[in-house]
Amino acid sequence: MLSNDTDPIVAIATAPGRGGIGVVRLSFGRAGEAAAQKAMHALCGQALAPRHASYVPFFDGNGEALDRGIALYFPAPNSYTGEHVFELQGHGGPIVLQLVLQRALEAGRDYGLRLAEPGEFTRRAFLNDKLDLAQAEAVADLIEASTEAAARSAGRSLEGAFSREIHALVEDVITLRMLVEATLDFPEEEIDFLEAADARGKLARIRARLDMVLADARQGALLREGLSVVLAGQPNVGKSSLLNALAGAELAIVTPIAGTTRDKVAQTIQVEGIPLHIIDTAGLRETQDEVERIGIERTWGEIERADVVLHLLDAREGTTPEDQAIAARFPAGVPVVRVMNKTDLAGAPAAAHDGAGQAREVNLSAKTGDGISLLRDELLKIAGWQAGAESVYLARERHLIALREAREHLALAAGHAEQQSQVLDLFAEELRLAQDSLNAITGEFTSDDLLGVIFSRFCIGK
Template sequence: MKVTTEYLADNIVAIASGAGYAGVGVIRVSGANLSAVIAGLTHKDELKPRLAYYVDFYAAANEILDSGLVLFFRGPKSFTGEDVLEIQGHGSPVVLNMLLKRCLELGCRMAEAGEFTKRAYLNGKLDLVQAESIADLIHAESEASAKGALKSLKGEFSGQVQQINQQLIHLRMFVEATLDFPEEDIEFIANAKIKSKLELLQQEIHQLLGSTKQGVILNNGANIVIVGRPNVGKSSLLNALANEEIAIVTAIAGTTRDVVRQKIIIDGVPFNIIDTAGIRETDDVVEKIGIERALHAVASADLCMVLIDDNVGMSAADQQILVQLPEALPKLFIHNKIDLSGETPRISQQNELTQIYLSAREGLGIDLLRAK
């Protein structure tokens, strides 16, 4: 991979470690020539690449600012493809800012957000997918999203795209040969089985698109919306899944007026649980707005949990709610309040629809829902 975009390869610097106090803090410098920075900061004329040195870090007046490790990576064998200097000092924000200020005195400028990764891309060290994966890995909120981002960073997704691209180029060769020599019966074209290869390639593309959708869900979380009549226990279910009192719960129908969102992690996978206003006919202006927002949340959901009061059973009002849900949207039917109906916690399949029996208030069957 080679990117020819030109840019000013001046020396840039930034604190690479997180904010706050720590045992070790890291500062990185990248540029075309770091000799002045190395000499001014460490009082060493040269550093051997990929070798850790324990040194003192000096101010302009030869005052020692800190001591720690320094590593030098000579381009292009570095993250950015340029010369890179990694400074590891004590993780005090004051100390790190003193070292940062010294680097600026030695001719560096503050790096813009993402500029190290940008230079890695411009120098052909990463492609765009890998560059985006760095941000995904840094901001990962679950084990699954971190593992997925790391796979993309290692080039797994890019490799699949490149493989498909090469197959398309190969098929294009046969198509162009057919167009250039329409009157000739060329044996290698006849034996190429272009149609079957194209169909196989279409399958690979659909599989890749499916994996990217799964990757988006792992990164951002699956949107799971809870819908049902007023007072069937939607907010209680949200609280039970989150293991804390997120939503207000009362015996008064219509307590929830707005959409309430909570991210939870189950087995390393993030889920965005969305509690909504109870759906019913009403003249209350505020409640109507809440119901409209509930239906809007349903439109962008990956899964819908339809809550039913098991003490009452499927009612005409429940059927009316089902009519308003997208037919293609996957659904789980949650029969709540089994502590009142006398039902036991269980999962059943009825007409190819999953039915889960639980009590959100008592915590019965919540483990079955989490496992599902």
């Protein structure tokens, strides 16, 4: 543990600006109970009963009251950080809070009290085993949640739903590692080990469980990050009109002139709590216009990064050779929805059905709005949303990366298990690497540099 992780710290724990209540929080680190008692006497003029709300004045250095409010003392280890913690809950005026904060720093000079860094209280909760790393990240996700679904999912992560899944996977991997490594000590048993211990079956079950956790994590990441939806197609097929229809506002310029949109126009909307980042792009065609050509290059860049591509076509013309050429360039593995727009002009009804290849097809009119709800439903299906169901937990990109790394190592372990000459030392090594990847999610195998990046993005005072 680094020395600065045991310094006594203090910060205003409530958001900047005026409010009904403001909180100043102190955590005493290595200074311990003696420092906590000094702070209580300096700021409140008395000792406080543990975990008992006391209505007291908050004094300045001259013994005059700065404010009156609730003071709380939480002895270690039964506190948020696991250290002795002291909180003053007064009126939420910024000047009053600054005065209380300065008094705390002045009174704590002799035991090294300093201002807390962003996320330092939660970092200490992690370092003192009050939270694992996934739960600590869920604290920030809960604060930043922009939808009810995201807030509920972050709450489940904070309660440990995601961590329990990871710990169960780690336990399964450890059990299999024990069998493998025990066999390494008895080389004469190696030939029969995979069959006798059902190692292949155990590994297959671990891989299946990991795939389920990864699928759930992807859905949790969608709630946090949203779905990137790119509108693509030839010029003048109604991409800008569709963006406006989905957003419910005139965001993009709509004209009958091909090539009106020359750079992307982006808007985030929410459908059933899922953030959808809709990106309108330049029409795809051969052009000599240098500005339009640059816009088309950027369009293909957005398509490469998309979670979903909406391929717009003119319902009056159907699928043209140009449309087929565009579809052929879409990246493999990215869901594509073919949108037959301008059904009002084609005299066709709104509908959703299976299209050519793997794509779904939606017939709609961006101009009249007929069929827009069908497109929203398709996007929700791609996001994995189900009516009445809630995501188990919120996940971050680093969690997905770690789960994918673990999956790759388990796949390599399975490959070694299938070899005629069973190489158990390589089998064991891939299991160890998979375990390390999983442990990185909860922080049991995490570098200090990664911790610094994660907690630096928290609020000050949290």
